Amino acid sequence: MKILVCISSVPDTTSKISFEENNTKFSKGGIQYIIGPYDDYALARGVELRETLGGTLTVLNVGLADAEPQIRKALAIGADDAVRIDAEPTDSFLVASEIANYAKDKGFDLILMGRETTDYNSGVVHGIVGELLGIPSFSPVMELKLEGNTATLAREIEGGKEKLEASLPLVLGCQEPIAEWKIPNMRGIMSARTKPLAVIAPSSEALTNIDKFELPAPKGACKMISAEDAGSLIKLLQTEAKVL
Amino acid sequence: MSVLVYTELADGQFKKSSLEAIFYGSKVAAQVGASMTVLAIGSASDDELAKAGNFGATKVLHANAQNLTSENIMAYSKVLSETAKSLSAKIVISAKSSLADAVMARAAGALKAGLVGNVVELPETSNGFKVKRSIFTGKAFAETSINSEVKFIAIKKNVLPLEESANAATVEKLSVDTGSLTESSKVLETIKASGTVSLPEADLVVSGGRGMKGPENWQPLLDLAEALGAATACSKPVSDLDWRPHHEHVGQTGVKVAPNLYIACGISGAIQHLAGVNSSKVIVVINKDPEAPFFKAADYGIVGDVFDVLPKLTAAVKAL
Structure with a gap:
């Protein structure tokens, strides 16, 4: 089994978001970076599959050097080697085509990643990678089992889930509860220091670029209604807020 | 063009x-x-x-x-x-x-x-x-x-x-x-809640958190949702505890909703939950704790016991 897990490096989900340089740059000061929460599920399932089926697990990040602590963490969790493609990951097509260019002649059976990154939330990189490699892609995948060349998976659909069977190779966008997040142990952390981390120059160009950031307008004051008179809320929702 | x-x-x-x-x-x-x-x-x-x-x-x-x-x-x-x-x-x-x-x-x-x-x-x-x-x-x-x-x-x-x-x-x-057209997969089974309003599509959403205290207490929330014709949702702890199915989980790592009206019942409003609902037009928060952070993101708030407040809201909707 040859597995590629793609991870993003994103601000911790509790981060306060702010911008600088006239709202053209994200302020990284004081921000704690983590492996993308969805990517972390993909990584955990990848490590489990590699442990039971053997083979190799490569972790890939499209990002700048400041993502390396997160890549080392993925190595500590159980990836065998790592690749960082040295480009700023702001455009979905760029990220996807870097992944596809790297993967195209390496014969991966499974390419796993999160359903979306929690910074730009596009949720399309797995689909573009699948198209560029000419193999099926599914998302969001909540269960994944392998038997020989056949994958049985469950993906979330509106109001429920769908169980599917498909043949490898596949690209999957993952989410909970596909596996439990893994915490690296001391032996993993020690061995991660010497595992190979290759840095590759990017080969594709972005098709979109961000010109400017903006924060949402601050919320007005909350109108309080007494619990005794709770029913009056419904009238306000109808006549004042006009949502009923 | x-x-x-x-x-x-x-x-x-x-x-x-x-x-x-x-x-x-x-x-x-x-x-x-x-x-x-x-x-x-x-x-x-x-x-x-x-x-x-x-x-x-x-x-x-x-x-x-x-x-x-x-x-x-x-x-x-x-x-x-x-x-x-x-x-x-x-x-x-x-x-x-x-x-x-x-x-x-x-x-x-x-x-x-x-x-x-x-x-x-x-x-x-x-x-x-x-x-x-x-x-x-x-x-x-x-x-x-x-x-x-x-x-x-x-x-x-x-x-x-x-x-x-x-x-x-x-x-x-x-x-x-x-x-x-190549067949890339075969469907083995589709498990779908029937007769309910689809959550990502819904204009009105009624959502419950740990303040609902257990899956057996959901009826008053379901009654309000039914009276409004709203979809039901829940917070991450609630779906983690299996009180409600995973596809109802709204938040940073769940469904992101943008309804006209989001009513949060017994949800404190952790930043990860707000991330899934902050595109809602109008947010109503019902919570026993006046210090619940969700009130800061709300348009209307009621400090009170959800089991006391919900039936009053349902009655008022039915009286419209």
Whole structure:
């Protein structure tokens, strides 16, 4: 089994978001970076599959050097080697085509990643990678089992889930509860220091670029209604807020 | 120059989010002086498809074939990219959904098109092509230029208020070479809650948190949702505890909703939960704890016991 897990490096989900340089740059000061929460599920399932089926697990990040602590963490969790493609990951097509260019002649059976990154939330990189490699892609995948060349998976659909069977190779966008997040142990952390981390120059160009950031307008004051008179809320929702 | 809108059908009807995409597409087409075509894949009557005209479409292309089913994402995306090619469409638009995300991604990949999702306004087209999109799960926005020749955009729910006319669109059959569509997968089982309002599509949502104290206490919340015709949702701890199914989980790592009204019952309002609901137009928070952080993000608040407040709200809705 040859597995590629793609991870993003994103601000911790509790981060306060702010911008600088006239709202053209994200302020990284004081921000704690983590492996993308969805990517972390993909990584955990990848490590489990590699442990039971053997083979190799490569972790890939499209990002700048400041993502390396997160890549080392993925190595500590159980990836065998790592690749960082040295480009700023702001455009979905760029990220996807870097992944596809790297993967195209390496014969991966499974390419796993999160359903979306929690910074730009596009949720399309797995689909573009699948198209560029000419193999099926599914998302969001909540269960994944392998038997020989056949994958049985469950993906979330509106109001429920769908169980599917498909043949490898596949690209999957993952989410909970596909596996439990893994915490690296001391032996993993020690061995991660010497595992190979290759840095590759990017080969594709972005098709979109961000010109400017903006924060949402601050919320007005909350109108309080007494619990005794709770029913009056419904009238306000109808006549004042006009949502009923 | 033409604009193509990718739409989805559910139970033989356009999804509400697809009608929003059609209306948005008609505004974009008028803005750039282009014609607009709607692509509908799946089964629906011509009368239903003609309703796209009520929201600004003049022409609907209808593709329907045996092996053109929603689990065959590769076939859907092939129909979309081939149609875009044959119409020389320069702007392809859809509403965001889990199926549309996959179909748009693959079609954009095939056409080497820049793709931007979660778009919240009409594009700025006077100098280049710029869209405003929501990022960091609703915590910020980014003005983004799309520089490729073909541009793909996926819009969030409730971007524009819908305006309806009495116009009908013409419906044309799109012949699909089904032999060229590969079956990439086989569906083993579909587990779907029936008769309930779809959460991502819902205009009204009633959501419960740990303050509901247990799955056996959900009835008053379900009663209010039923009276309103609202979808039900829950916080992450609630779905982690298996009190409610996972597809109801709203938040940073769950479903992101943008209804007109979100009523939170016994949810404290952790930042990860707010990330999933902050695009809601109006937020109502009911919580025993006056210090619950959710009140800071709310439009209306009630400090009180949810089991006391919910029946009062249900009674008031029924009295409307």
